[in-house]
Amino acid sequence: MDDKLLEIQGRIQKAAEAAGRAPEDIQLIGVSKTVDAERINAMIDRGLARIGENRVQELLSKLPELHPVEVHLIGQLQSNKVHQIVDKVALIHSLDRLSLMEEIQRQAAKRDIVMPVLIEINIGREQTKGGLMEEDLPAFLDRVVDCPNLEVRGLMCIAPPVADPEAARPYFTRMRELAEGIRGQHDSRIQMAHLSMGMSHDFEAAIREGATMVRVGRALFGARA
Numbered sequence: 001m002d003d004k005l006l007e008i009q010g011r012i013q014k015a016a017e018a019a020g021r022a023p024e025d026i027q028l029i030g031v032s033k034t035v036d037a038e039r040i041n042a043m044i045d046r047g048l049a050r051i052g053e054n055r056v057q058e059l060l061s062k063l064p065e066l067h068p069v070e071v072h073l074i075g076q077l078q079s080n081k082v083h084q085i086v087d088k089v090a091l092i093h094s095l096d097r098l099s100l101m102e103e104i105q106r107q108a109a110k111r112d113i114v115m116p117v118l119i120e121i122n123i124g125r126e127q128t129k130g131g132l133m134e135e136d137l138p139a140f141l142d143r144v145v146d147c148p149n150l151e152v153r154g155l156m157c158i159a160p161p162v163a164d165p166e167a168a169r170p171y172f173t174r175m176r177e178l179a180e181g182i183r184g185q186h187d188s189r190i191q192m193a194h195l196s197m198g199m200s201h202d203f204e205a206a207i208r209e210g211a212t213m214v215r216v217g218r219a220l221f222g223a224r225a
């Protein structure tokens with residue numbers, strides 16, 4: 001595990017440079033699901049600034065033990081759990097339905113905060129995955145105007161599993177095009193500054209297509225049990 005963080009940071013930098021982008025524009029989110037607090041802390045102490053967790057229960061149980069770190073909620077989120085995390089995470093990556101939008105709005109308003117979110121797109125149109133279909137995005141964005149305590153920062157996707165990361169590239173391209181199409185057309189609270197895409201096996205391809213956040217688990221922390 002020793003040099004994994006440096007190794008991934010180096011790969012991010014290379015991919016950014018190959019794409020003519022500034023490495024600082026790409027945030028590494030260390031996906032720490034199933035990893036215990038001690039190992040996460042070791043990575044934080046080495047310089048990991050952001051972690052991503054999938055499950056609310058797991059996140060809440062580890063959080064009190066963690067060293068200071070920015071926490072992102074990246075997994076599917078049940079509406080009845082929103083109140084438990086809305087003031088504990090920096091960004092929710094997985095907004096994918098109206099009922100969830102309304103609950104985040106309600107819970108953020110209660111605490112008088114503005115909750116940053118990404119909208120998850122089911123870019124591969126996979127039955128097994130969450131996320132909005134891209135054609136539903138414009139109507140979904142129109143509803144954000146009714147949610148003053150919610151701020152859309154961009155889009156997120158999980159590309160379909162493919163053997164060759166280059167085969168995932170067209171999905172990332174499509175995500176970039178979607179974000180570009182939205183930019184400037186909507187309410188000022190809808191920003192498209194961020195594209196959260198790319199995981200252990202395909203983050204370099206995602207960076208080539210404009211990812212600003214890559215969510216890396218196994219390549220950083222090792223294989224999950």
Ligand SMILES: *Cc1c(COP(=O)(O)O)cnc(C)c1O
Nearest residue numbers: 031054074199200215216217218
């Ligand atoms: C697990 C997970 C990741 C990280 O996957 P790895 O293949 O371990 O890098 C990224 N994003 C989401 C939403 C995940 O659930």
